[in-house]
Amino acid sequence: xxxxxxxxxGGKNKKPNGSVGSGSGGERGGSTSVSKSSSAQEGKFRNTExxxxxxxxxxxVSKEPKSSAVAAYTIKDLLRPSPTFQQTPQNGRVxxxxxKLRLCSVLFDWHNxxxxxxxxxxxxxxxxxxxxxxxxxxxxxxxxxxESVVTEVMKMVKTNLFRTLPPKVxxxxxxxxxxxxxxxxxxxxxxIVYEFFLRFIVSGDLDVRMMRKHINASFVNxxxxxxxxxxxxxxxxxxxxxxxxxxxxxxxxxxIRKSISLTFYKFIYETEHHNGVAExxxxxxxxxxxFALPLKAEHKKFLKTVLIPMHKVKxxxxxxxxxxxxxxxxxxxxxxxxPTVINGLLKIWPAVNSxxxxxxxxxxxxxxxxxxPEEFEVILKPLFRQISLSIGSPHFQIAExxxxxxxxxxxxxxxxxxxxxxxxxxxxALHVNSQNHWNQTVSTLTLxxxxxxxxxxxxxxxxxxxxxxxxxxxxxxxxxxxITRWEQIEENVEKGHPKNPE
Numbered sequence: 037x038x039x040x041x042x043x044x045x046g047g048k049n050k051k052p053n054g055s056v057g058s059g060s061g062g063e064r065g066g067s068t069s070v071s072k073s074s075s076a077q078e079g080k081f082r083n084t085e086x087x088x089x090x091x092x093x094x095x096x097v098s099k100e101p102k103s104s105a106v107a108a109y110t111i112k113d114l115l116r117p118s119p120t121f122q123q124t125p126q127n128g129r130v131x132x133x134x135x136k137l138r139l140c141s142v143l144f145d146w147h148n149x150x151x152x153x154x155x156x157x158x159x160x161x162x163x164x165x166x167x168x169x170x171x172x173x174x175x176x177x178x179x180x181x182x183e184s185v186v187t188e189v190m191k192m193v194k195t196n197l198f199r200t201l202p203p204k205v206x207x208x209x210x211x212x213x214x215x216x217x218x219x220x221x222x223x224x225x226x227x228i229v230y231e232f233f234l235r236f237i238v239s240g241d242l243d244v245r246m247m248r249k250h251i252n253a254s255f256v257n258x259x260x261x262x263x264x265x266x267x268x269x270x271x272x273x274x275x276x277x278x279x280x281x282x283x284x285x286x287x288x289x290x291x292i293r294k295s296i297s298l299t300f301y302k303f304i305y306e307t308e309h310h311n312g313v314a315e316x317x318x319x320x321x322x323x324x325x326x327f328a329l330p331l332k333a334e335h336k337k338f339l340k341t342v343l344i345p346m347h348k349v350k351x352x353x354x355x356x357x358x359x360x361x362x363x364x365x366x367x368x369x370x371x372x373x374x375p376t377v378i379n380g381l382l383k384i385w386p387a388v389n390s391x392x393x394x395x396x397x398x399x400x401x402x403x404x405x406x407x408x409p410e411e412f413e414v415i416l417k418p419l420f421r422q423i424s425l426s427i428g429s430p431h432f433q434i435a436e437x438x439x440x441x442x443x444x445x446x447x448x449x450x451x452x453x454x455x456x457x458x459x460x461x462x463x464x465a466l467h468v469n470s471q472n473h474w475n476q477t478v479s480t481l482t483l484x485x486x487x488x489x490x491x492x493x494x495x496x497x498x499x500x501x502x503x504x505x506x507x508x509x510x511x512x513x514x515x516x517x518x519i520t521r522w523e524q525i526e527e528n529v530e531k532g533h534p535k536n537p538e
Contacts, residue, residue, distance in 0.1 A: 111159045114142050118166070121173050130185065133173060136166050137188045140229075141195045146221035147202075160225075167228035174235050181242050189236060190250045196229045198258045201265055209309055209351035218266035230273035237280050244284060251281060253291050260295055263312030275315040279322060293338070296320065300342045308349050317358035324365040331370050339366050339373065344380035352392055360399045367406045374407040375414045382418050390431045397426060397437045404447045412450050420461045427482070428465035432475035439481040442488060452492055459489055463500040464507075 118139070124132050144152075144160055152160070181189075205218045220226060236242070256278070263274050282292050296316050303310045327335055343363050346352075352359075367374050381400065386392040400419075404412070426438035442448050451458050469482035489497050 109138050109142050111142060111156065114139050114159045114162050114166075115155070121169065129173075130182075133170070134185060134188050136170055137192045139163070140166050140170065141192050143195065144222075144225075164224055164228065167225060167232065171228060171232045171235065174232060174239070181239070181246075183246060186242075186246060186250060189233075190255075193229060193233050193236075194255075194258070196225065197233075197262065201262070204309075204311075205266060207309075209311070209313075209354050211354055217268065220265065220267040220270055223267065223269065226270065227273075230270070230277070234273065234277055234280070237277060237284065247285070248287065251285055251288070253288070253295075256281065256288060256292055257295060260299060260312075260316075263315060264310055266311055271312050271315045274312070275319060279319050282319070282323065293323070297338060297342055300346065304342070304345050304349060308351065314355040314358050317355055317362055321358060321361045321365060324362055324369075327369060329369060331366075335366075336373070339363070340376065340380070344377065345384075347381060347396070348384045352395060356395045356399070360395075360402060363399070364402050364406060367403055371406060371408045371411060374403060374411040378403055378407075378415050378419060382422055385422055390429075390434055393426065393429075393434055394437055397434070397441075401441055401444060401447065404441075404450070405444065407450075409450060409453065413454065416454055416457055417461065420458050424462040424465045427462060428468060430474075432473075432478050435469065435473070435475070435478045436481060439478065439485055442485050448488070452488075455489065455492055456496060459496055459500050460503070463497075464504055467501070467504055 118136065119132065121129050121132060140163055142159070142163060144156065144163075206215060259274055259278055259281075263271055263278075265271055265274075278292070282289055296319070299310065299316065300313075303313060324335075343359065343366075346359055363377055367377055378400070381396060381403075385396060407415075423438050423441065426434050429435045429438075442451070466482050466486055469478055470486060473479045473482065486497070
């Protein structure tokens with residue numbers, strides 16, 4: 037009975053466990069049941085996986101394999117006929133979009149276009165047409181920016197845009213209107229890629245969170261390096277794209293400002309050559325106008341350590357308009373910065389470069405328009421010492437520009453309020469100009485300024501005139517004494533008594 041029970045119980049337990057029993061038969065039976073069980077689970081898993089894959093296949097984007105598994109496309113692939121989006125059903129357009137993106141990653145040698153074969157020329161034109169199709173598609177289609185699509189877009193953009201820039205044609209920075217323009221050979225393709233990427237960035241269907249791993253610090257640095265391109269058309273696109281990225285990706289704002297600062301540091305203290313300085317300053321101008329008040333210490337430091345020192349580089353005239361706008365934006369937001377900026381300019385005021393001094397005078401007038409009376413009083417003496425030197429300059433344009441300051445009503449009212457301190461500083465230069473300046477326009481402007489002061493306070497003018505005459509007489513006497521002493525020294529030397537007179 038016991039044996040019979042054991043047999044029955046062993047038979048019952050043998051199937052579910054697959055491990056009960058003795059001898060090799062038991063082991064074989066166990067392994068068979070385990071393998072059956074695991075194969076059943078495997079089949080079940082495969083069925084589930086198949087279901088999930090079939091579910092994914094219902095979404096058009098997921099039909100594409102991972103980009104890492106796709107072989108690079110060649111000219112041969114590019115020359116194969118490709119259907120248009122209009123010829124493709126709605127559910128297959130995303131897949132076609134990705135395929136065209138990959139085809140547009142094929143690159144060409146643009147530095148030897150004369151030796152291109154007919155096949156290469158045809159491939160270049162085919163790629164241009166594909167890029168135009170992509171631009172048109174991204175402008176009309178909505179909600180196609182899934183993870184796989186974004187990955188392919190960024191891959192195509194980086195492949196086409198991020199490249200080593202050719203050696204510079206112009207060794208020094210010159211005014212873009214005066215220089216002979218330099219054109220990028222690959223611009224027929226690059227222009228469309230930039231237009232495509234710009235439309236992609238500004239699209240309202242783009243998920244900013246998903247884009248964080250693609251539009252990152254490394255990508256921004258790549259765009260900043262491209263701003264050194266000599267092709268002005270490329271720099272204009274980069275300026276717009278960087279501005280859009282700054283507006284849309286808030287987490288990158290501090291990094292963009294820091295990267296621009298580092299670019300400027302290198303420009304000021306090392307190279308003094310960067311083709312994209314004007315464009316970077318235009319970006320900064322719009323950024324500064326959006327700063328909240330009170331200004332952060334970081335922003336004030338940028339003004340003191342970057343924007344003010346940028347005035348001393350040689351090619352200032354190339355980007356002075358943009359630089360002046362950035363500086364005046366700071367003073368417009370916080371008028372207490374006016375003394376800092378004006379004193380900074382006075383310290384690096386050009387001594388022998390007349391064209392640069394004219395730029396400084398223009399900027400100085402813009403800053404004085406934003407200066408409040410309390411700040412004006414702080415900088416009054418060093419400011420008008422420099423203006424006095426400019427009034428007395430033999431270069432008529434500099435003297436003329438300095439005298440034009442009185443044509444500004446606000447500045448003229450500030451000077452009128454502080455005339456007792458201003459006039460004694462500038463009167464000698466005004467007197468000399470009115471007597472014997474070679475340029476008639478400068479003489480006329482000088483007389484007009486003296487008339488303004490006469491109408492305001494004739495007693496002060498008389499006082500300054502008398503003080504100037506006394507000073508001039510004293511100078512004449514000292515000069516006469518100096519000449520007399522030298523004559524006595526020469527006489528003593530001739531007599532053999534080299535002794536200085538008392």
